[in-house]
Amino acid sequence: MAAQSAGGTQMRSARNILQAPRIRACAVALACGVALTTAAATPGGAAPKEPLLGYSPANIDKRVSPRQDFYRYAVGNWLDRTAIPESEPDIGAFNQLEINLDKQLLKLIKDAAAASAPAGSPRQQIGDYWRAAMDVKRLDEIGIKPLQGDLDRIAALAPGHPGALGDLSGQLQIGFGFSPLVMVGVDTDAKNSSAYLLTISAGQQWLELDDYAKPDRQRVRDLYLAYIGAMMRGTGLSAQDAEAAARTVLSIETEISAAQLTPLQSVDPDVTYNIMTLGEAQALIPQLDLAAQLRALGMAAPATVQVPNIAALKAVNEVLATRPAGEIRTLLRWHVLTGRASFLGQPWRGFDESFKRQRMELQADKPREREVTFEIAVLLFSPLSKLYVEAYFPESTRRDMTQMVGHIKDEFAWRLRNNPWLDEPTRAAALDKLAKVDIQVGYPREWIDFSSVVIRPDDYYGNAVRVGEFRQRRRLARLGEPVVVERFASPPFTTPTSVNAAYSPQTNSIDITAAIVQPPFYVSSADAAVNYCTIGAVIGHELTHGFDSNGSRYGPAGNLRDWWTSQAKAEFKKRTDVLVKQYDAYTLLPGVKQNGELTLAENTADLGGITLAHAALHRALAGKPQPRIDGLTTDQRCFVAWAQMWAYKGRPERLRTLAATDFHANSAVRGFAPLLQLDAFHEAFGTKPGDPMWRAPKDRVVIW
Numbered sequence: 001m002a003a004q005s006a007g008g009t010q011m012r013s014a015r016n017i018l019q020a021p022r023i024r025a026c027a028v029a030l031a032c033g034v035a036l037t038t039a040a041a042t043p044g045g046a047a048p049k050e051p052l053l054g055y056s057p058a059n060i061d062k063r064v065s066p067r068q069d070f071y072r073y074a075v076g077n078w079l080d081r082t083a084i085p086e087s088e089p090d091i092g093a094f095n096q097l098e099i100n101l102d103k104q105l106l107k108l109i110k111d112a113a114a115a116s117a118p119a120g121s122p123r124q125q126i127g128d129y130w131r132a133a134m135d136v137k138r139l140d141e142i143g144i145k146p147l148q149g150d151l152d153r154i155a156a157l158a159p160g161h162p163g164a165l166g167d168l169s170g171q172l173q174i175g176f177g178f179s180p181l182v183m184v185g186v187d188t189d190a191k192n193s194s195a196y197l198l199t200i201s202a203g204q205q206w207l208e209l210d211d212y213a214k215p216d217r218q219r220v221r222d223l224y225l226a227y228i229g230a231m232m233r234g235t236g237l238s239a240q241d242a243e244a245a246a247r248t249v250l251s252i253e254t255e256i257s258a259a260q261l262t263p264l265q266s267v268d269p270d271v272t273y274n275i276m277t278l279g280e281a282q283a284l285i286p287q288l289d290l291a292a293q294l295r296a297l298g299m300a301a302p303a304t305v306q307v308p309n310i311a312a313l314k315a316v317n318e319v320l321a322t323r324p325a326g327e328i329r330t331l332l333r334w335h336v337l338t339g340r341a342s343f344l345g346q347p348w349r350g351f352d353e354s355f356k357r358q359r360m361e362l363q364a365d366k367p368r369e370r371e372v373t374f375e376i377a378v379l380l381f382s383p384l385s386k387l388y389v390e391a392y393f394p395e396s397t398r399r400d401m402t403q404m405v406g407h408i409k410d411e412f413a414w415r416l417r418n419n420p421w422l423d424e425p426t427r428a429a430a431l432d433k434l435a436k437v438d439i440q441v442g443y444p445r446e447w448i449d450f451s452s453v454v455i456r457p458d459d460y461y462g463n464a465v466r467v468g469e470f471r472q473r474r475r476l477a478r479l480g481e482p483v484v485v486e487r488f489a490s491p492p493f494t495t496p497t498s499v500n501a502a503y504s505p506q507t508n509s510i511d512i513t514a515a516i517v518q519p520p521f522y523v524s525s526a527d528a529a530v531n532y533c534t535i536g537a538v539i540g541h542e543l544t545h546g547f548d549s550n551g552s553r554y555g556p557a558g559n560l561r562d563w564w565t566s567q568a569k570a571e572f573k574k575r576t577d578v579l580v581k582q583y584d585a586y587t588l589l590p591g592v593k594q595n596g597e598l599t600l601a602e603n604t605a606d607l608g609g610i611t612l613a614h615a616a617l618h619r620a621l622a623g624k625p626q627p628r629i630d631g632l633t634t635d636q637r638c639f640v641a642w643a644q645m646w647a648y649k650g651r652p653e654r655l656r657t658l659a660a661t662d663f664h665a666n667s668a669v670r671g672f673a674p675l676l677q678l679d680a681f682h683e684a685f686g687t688k689p690g691d692p693m694w695r696a697p698k699d700r701v702v703i704w
């Protein structure tokens, strides 16, 4: 289920090519005001043919003119052939790759489970985690017992004791990874990337902001109430008490959510960089003793802290000050139940699955094997990634990619030097920053050592808690220590097995994961036009993030520092305003529009990415023959490959959620919208005034 994580600003500040492997970007389309179908899954009956993964002329629908509807032209046959799996909210090139990836991971996991390996080794941990997770009979027998200790602690909580609340909040955080009251985190200081800062935030909530606030989200709130009610009845409450408990939880969460930051605010350092003493932070929430929470987490009290959202902390305090103790206990009970339901047997896990399924309008649950595979990829990300890279990531791919990265970086530097709208001071600073971007491909230079985590073949719940605690303590222990930059270490966003690439402004670095360097993003045997305009464009996309409205606030060493002149800023904004207007015009569903402001940084990066990739392609091909292949010119293949990378279908519920929360435009919009700004696209397909894909040269914008 989606959650607004209060911790993990590291994760929030990274700009990914897509949102996350399973919380993924994008949605179906609409080309120039003509809605394409949001085709629901094919119910039963004829199974769709296995869709082709990656660039293929067979995906093109030749009945459609590229000048009329380029996205439909490029991916029409794929759309006709592909159905959304019953257990998925959407389908696209990203999930197709993930389905493939899961097969590879599953094989590694099953092989590990079948072998015996030394205690603490990746194979032992992965194999035993799998065995414990798949023993569902045992899980059903154990029932809710693993939660009993936490539930008893909550039942014994005396009202009006800030120390007891702080202690409990800390214990929940360490055992579960999150607390519904206050979350303590450790992040690098945005203004001093060589030091860590303690962050104090309002706790975790389980629905999206819109779900709490908007009248048209009543359906989700009703499902949520039913879910809470079912869980509470399961713990022995009467139907009437369970219903009252559900209303209490929703009402408290709604009250706190009203003070939460919007997605754009949450990545805006002008909003979140609030530094104060621990005493000042404590004054915001007198009902909960922060020092007690720090003690429970095994941490010393620092002199200064960052409070990313002051209003939300006050809102939690207001709840603690005004609600009866029984209601606070109900909230805490709910948090324990739902936070760990997926690690229990039936009926608990079933309540959780049923809520997720209905909320996302799915027809079936994901097979348990895939759920557990994903869990291992997140919890034991380092051990599993190590096995994955050894088995599936050839060094030759890493070499190829590193070379392409060099070409694209050179192209960007050339374009910065020749950029007509940058002034000289900003240009010099940009070139300096670009030279210092550290790009790594595939996997980290050093693996995180998980060997001390005890993983047992008969303790599924305990395994999850121990891994969570290991990672939590490791992170929190950093405070006061020299900064260690860990790469490929933010599951589920950027580990070697995440299908993703991400730029981090705080380290001025890009991680291109091993899992994304595969079809459809990269095919070692494919021609240059295809590889440059897929994985090359992904690299270009990430590179330009260091120079967009967010990245340009950070200097080359990752410190929050304004290095743009006001003139350069004004010139940049003049150009990005064009993109805001362009994307605001796209409608995803009746009443659901793309938000040009929310998606601006990603749309700017998409335009930069395909521009750099296309230019670098021609640099690489200079002087070489450029034959037509599959009847397409070099440029035609480049742009078709770009569009096919974004082939996508999503359920309406999915499109709605993403439109409100995702920094990326809908995939199908990404498939054609940036191309309309490129002269080369219009030349390649001969668009003319009056064509839906036409955009007059004076209206096209070149940013990088």
Ligand SMILES: [Zn+2]
Binding pocket: 015, 016, 017, 018, 541, 542, 545, 602, 605
């Ligand atoms: Zn991005």
